[in-house]
Structure formats: C-alpha cells, structure tokens
Amino acid sequence: MDIRPSIYRIALVSMVVASLLSCNAQKGKKQGEHALRVSRDELYADSAMAANMQSLKQIFYSMPSPLETALILKRAGAGYNGSLLNSIDNVSRYTTIRSMALNLGIYSTDLSYASLFDQTQTTISYMAATKKMAEGLGILNAIDEQTIRHLEENVNNRDVIMETIPETFLNTNSILEEDDRVAVGSIILVGGWVEGLYIATSLVADPTKADKEFVCRIIDQKFSIESVIKLLEQNSSNEDVKAVFDDVLEIKQVFDQMQIVTSDIEIIPDSSTNVTTLRAQNTTTVNPTLFAELKRRVATMRTKYTS
C-alpha cells in the first residue's frame, strides 16, 4: 500500500487545524486568546529547571526607531536637506539580504525625516522604496499597494501619515520576528540608526559653531550604541550581522573617547497633566577633532551601505 497520500492528507489536516487556530486567535479576547496553559509538573520537571527559569530572563535592547531618530533630529533643531537622502534611484543596486535590510532601515529614516518636514511627495516616493526593499526581503504584507494609495490619497493629512509610517515599521518588525528572522530586523534597525547619524553629522560643519543642543544630541548616541552592540551580539551567529557588527565597532571606538557626565535624576510628577518630568543634567565635552573623526567614519559606513 502506498502511504504517501495518507501522509499528505494528515499533513494537510494538521495545517488546516493550525491555520484555524491562527484565525481563532485573531478574533479577540472573548475567546480567551493569547493564552497557553502549562502544568507546573511539566514546567518544573525538576528543581534545576525551576532554577533555570529564574535565570532565563528575556532581555530586549530597544534602539531608536527610524521615526524616533528623525524626531530627535527635528526637535534638536535640524533643518531639512533633501540632498542628504539616499537616492531612490539606488533601489535596484540592493540585491543581497544585507544590503536590502540596511537600506530598508536607511530609506525608513529618510521617509520619516521627509514626513516630519512635510515633504509629502518625497514621503510617498520613499515609502515606495521601502516597499521594494521589504518585498526583496520576503516581507510581502508589511507595506502593500493599499498603504501607498492611502498615503497618496491623504497626502495633506498629517495624522494619517503619522499613523501609517509607524504601522509599516511595526508590520515589518513583527513579521520578521514571526518568521524567526530577528537578525534581519536588527540589521534594518542599524541601517536606520546609521542614516540618522549620517544626516545629523552632515548638518554640522563645525561643532564649535553649531547649535550646542544639536551637537549634544549627536553625542548622546553614545548611549544608543551600547544597545546597538548588545542587539547585534544577540544575533552574532548570523554572517550579515557579523559584518555589520565590525562596522559598528569602528563608530563605537570614537564614541568611547567622548565623555558624557550624567547627574542623578530628580522625579517631578505633575498631577494636572499626568506627565512626569525626569530632571537631570548631562555634561558633554565636545572635542572637534573627535567629532570630525566620527563624522568621517559615519560617512564611510553609510557610503559602504548605500553604494
């Protein structure tokens, strides 16, 4: 007897059952979704395992998203300079997983930067570029035609733009995590972060003459680079991550020579606004030579990623 048709039938039934479970999972809380029950006996099969449960704490390193990066730039006083964006004509150059992931991050920061400065046509063009990168990475549903159409139809509606952009990032990140491709997600974030650093440093010709607050926000990236390193270390078995990691270390070497002295934090709640202020002061020393070296290394890295 040929057993193959039966096996296929069983496999098909398993997949249908699982897909039905997935559909049910999306129907809302009433059906008690998002819950898994595990018996204590199964979980704590022995005391050693119970001890391990305590040590297996999940750690996340959250980097600034492309939208946050662009917002930091704007809030610190950056102006808009469209010539700094990675040209969308370069899209066809990116054919490897690494280059597509990096440039998905780069274009995402560019589109966030353009959108915050109300550059509507550029925003739509760069959304299309991110769509191409996402498709190349096999993230087909993250940014679809409907998203682009929705942006075009609401080109003057800032609320819609500000809702759509983070939603596409969220879709991209969550789909990658779902597909067990967290390493690719980390490369995208690094691409976005480097682009923010590139735009910021390019806007400063001379740190001694530039707006002090703006320069301080750039040097504040010393805090974020620690998260960048940790995030990449979590995915260090991936060859593409290894390559990016080496580049990030080049930048870290410069940040390591920069000093930020932090004060204690004073917590000031405001019951009328429900917004708590964390009062503190950082003292940042800017060395023009080091700043120039940072700018040079960031530009080299960004050229490597976009060419």
Place this chain on the structure above:
Amino acid sequence: MKSRIHILLVFSLMLLLPALGHGQCKNFAKKVCRLELSPYIHDGNYNAAILTEGEEAELFKTFYAGQEYRMAVCGSESLPKVEFTVMTVDRKVIYSNASNGYASNWTFNVEATQQLIVVVKVPSAASSSDDDELCSGCVSIMFGLKIDA
C-alpha cells in the same frame, strides 16, 4: 505506518504552534496595546514576548532629552495584572505601576538623555497554586512619541 503519521502530525504542529504564539502577540500588540498610547504616536518598534507567570523581562532603551514619551505595558487578559518598573542603569526605581493602581501606561519627559531599564513581571496568580497550572500569555511593551503639530 501509524508511527510515521504520528511523527508527521506532531512535527507539523510543532512547526506551526510557535508561529501561532507570535501571530497572537503581533495582533495583541497592534490591536490592543497600541491603543494605550493614544494620542501619542507609536514609534514603530515591536517589543513583545510570551511570558509565563513568575517570569520577568527587561528592556533597555535610551530616552532623548526634550522628548515626551508614553510607554504602555500590556498583558493578555489571561494573565494576572502585569507589573512594570522603570529604573536607572544603577537600578534606582523611578516608577512602578504597582504603586499606581497597576496603570498600563506612564507618560514622562526627560530633560537629559538617559538610558533606562523597563522591568516587566508577570506575577504568579493567587489561584494558580490551587489548579496546578501556570498561565502564559503575550506581554507587549510599546513606546509613543509626542509629535508637535
């Protein structure tokens, strides 16, 4: 033959169940937790995990000077109320939702750029020792940004 079919069945389910968990988490983050951020704009990052009663997770993030943030920490309905604590890197507690009625969000601004740690804990439910089961569910940490008009 039956054993081969069983193995295939088990493997199919093993392959698909993790995706089911992640899919649940994604939808939970998008459709439930993100709403907690309103009117702040979600930053676009996805931080979510399946946690079991008694488990903790930590998130390290840099918050930038001059920016106002709202963070939301949400757990599935099946879980006990999720606790979250915001600490400095030297583990000094800045905020604990346990001291604030287990609020699911907290809004703050930072005058100087800070790296902070968000510690999320799913407490053990009081009843769980009786029914001999531990509950797992999705826990999501999301950040919203205040964007000036």
